[in-house]
Amino acid sequence: MPEKLAIGVDLGGTKILASLVNLDNGRIIVSAKKKTRTVENGLDLVKRIIATIEECMEAADIGDKKLQGIGIGAAGMVDRERGILLAAANLGANDVPLKAPIEERFGLKVTLGNDVEVATIGEQNFGAGRDCKHFVCIFVGTGIGSGLVVDGKIQRGFTGTAGEIGHIPVIPDGRPCGCGGFGCLEAYSSRTAIARNILFDLSRGFDSVLRDRIDQDKGILRSKAISQAIEAQDMVTIRSIETAAYYMGIGLSTVINFVNPQRIILGGGLIEAIPDYINRAMEEAKRRALKIPGRKTEIVRAELGDYAGSIGAALLTR
Numbered sequence: 001m002p003e004k005l006a007i008g009v010d011l012g013g014t015k016i017l018a019s020l021v022n023l024d025n026g027r028i029i030v031s032a033k034k035k036t037r038t039v040e041n042g043l044d045l046v047k048r049i050i051a052t053i054e055e056c057m058e059a060a061d062i063g064d065k066k067l068q069g070i071g072i073g074a075a076g077m078v079d080r081e082r083g084i085l086l087a088a089a090n091l092g093a094n095d096v097p098l099k100a101p102i103e104e105r106f107g108l109k110v111t112l113g114n115d116v117e118v119a120t121i122g123e124q125n126f127g128a129g130r131d132c133k134h135f136v137c138i139f140v141g142t143g144i145g146s147g148l149v150v151d152g153k154i155q156r157g158f159t160g161t162a163g164e165i166g167h168i169p170v171i172p173d174g175r176p177c178g179c180g181g182f183g184c185l186e187a188y189s190s191r192t193a194i195a196r197n198i199l200f201d202l203s204r205g206f207d208s209v210l211r212d213r214i215d216q217d218k219g220i221l222r223s224k225a226i227s228q229a230i231e232a233q234d235m236v237t238i239r240s241i242e243t244a245a246y247y248m249g250i251g252l253s254t255v256i257n258f259v260n261p262q263r264i265i266l267g268g269g270l271i272e273a274i275p276d277y278i279n280r281a282m283e284e285a286k287r288r289a290l291k292i293p294g295r296k297t298e299i300v301r302a303e304l305g306d307y308a309g310s311i312g313a314a315l316l317t318r
Contacts, residue, residue, distance in 0.1 A: 249284020
């Protein structure tokens with residue numbers, strides 16, 4: 001029996017990752033990656049997605065006739081029916097048609113979802129959510145997003161935007177957030193927030209091994225660099241991680257009390273690279289949550305790593 005194959009595209013705040021995926025077992029056959037940070041407008045974004053898919057297909061040496069379709073998980077709010085990226089705070093893109101131009105280029109059906117929604121689907125089928133019917137999947141990177149599964153089904157909400165945990169306020173009238181609000185969890189606990197904390201300390205005269213590794217104009221910092229700074233006992237970085245984890249713990253306790261999930265799955269580059277982040281966040285969440293759900297809720301790491309999004313996106317084509 002021939003393999004069921006599809007292309008899954010993870011469109012995030014810093015990268016576009018396209019993978020050729022075996023839909024029966026979630027196996028990644030080949031992948032291609034491009035940066036998104038240099039994107040200037042919606043048309044440029046579509047061109048970059050197409051180029052990444054082309055590169056993936058060329059590397060796999062497979063014709064589009066053998067593919068079931070293309071799935072895309074985009075960082076932001078999406079219109080699934082029309083295939084439009086409505087708003088993406090970390091991409092600087094709004095009202096960008098993705099479905100139509102990509103279908104025209106490849107002659108394949110394109111299905112669109114939110115990036116963490118599709119990562120949740122990936123973990124649900126082949127990762128840390130395989131044996132669980134009630135869980136929340138939270139990914140921490142450039143921003144913070146989540147997916148919600150109740151009784152084995154993804155919950156999208158009335159307007160299709162459920163799961164925007166990064167934009168629950170943790171401090172009333174706090175820091176400005178890319179969404180236009182203030183005091184959001186994303187403004188305190190994302191990798192972007194950690195970079196901004198470090199930049200602030202550098203501006204106050206504190207020294208850090210990351211001084212020459214951080215983009216001081218855009219506040220871009222890789223998770224690997226943060227991990228290496230912690231290993232070097234860099235106090236500026238350690239303080240920033242402790243602050244970010246503290247607020248993440250507040251956010252997790254809110255999820256535990258309100259949603260009452262069996263399991264919370266944490267993923268993303270920051271979670272993978274920095275064990276201390278998740279450990280501190282878990283401690284704070286358990287301390288703040290209501291006693292019974294706090295004790296019962298499992299908090300675990302995602303299992304699919306960097307490929308949860310592209311695997312889940314490919315599964316949309318089923």
